[in-house]
Amino acid sequence: MQHYPADDQVVSQIETVRTASPEWVISTVELVELAENAERAAVQTNPETAERARKLIVEVAEWQQKLSEWQGLNLSPRLKAELRILKATLDASMDEANAAAAELHLLN
Incomplete structure (x- = not known):
């Protein structure tokens, strides 16, 4: 069985994404x-919100970038598949968040 040294580096950090994804x-x-x-309702957004x-x-954008970087490493097929799934989830979440933020004029 082939050993993928880069897996160790990614696995040690990916738990954060696994745990935070549902919350995001x-x-x-x-x-x-x-x-x-x-x-x-034509109301203004609470500044805290x-x-x-x-x-x-x-935060999600930073993790998207990190996942993209990891996808370029020589990783095991299992880990590459997991990264693709997590990245697709974050990409979809960002599309939705950016659209909502634009509606609320949060990015101005």
Whole structure:
């Protein structure tokens, strides 16, 4: 069986993504719901909520970048598959979060 030394480096850090992904997805869904409700009610976003949304977007973007970098390493097929799945999840979450943030004018 082939040994993939880079796996050790990635596996030691990927637990953060595995653990945080469900939380990021839930936060993204809440942001989308907030954007839809705010648009209907024509209300301004709470500054604390806006800051939390910005932090979510920055944190997920940083992990997207890290996952992209890891995909370039010589990793085991199992780990490469997991990275593709996690990256696709984060990509979808970012698309939703960015759209909601734009509706709430958080990126201005």
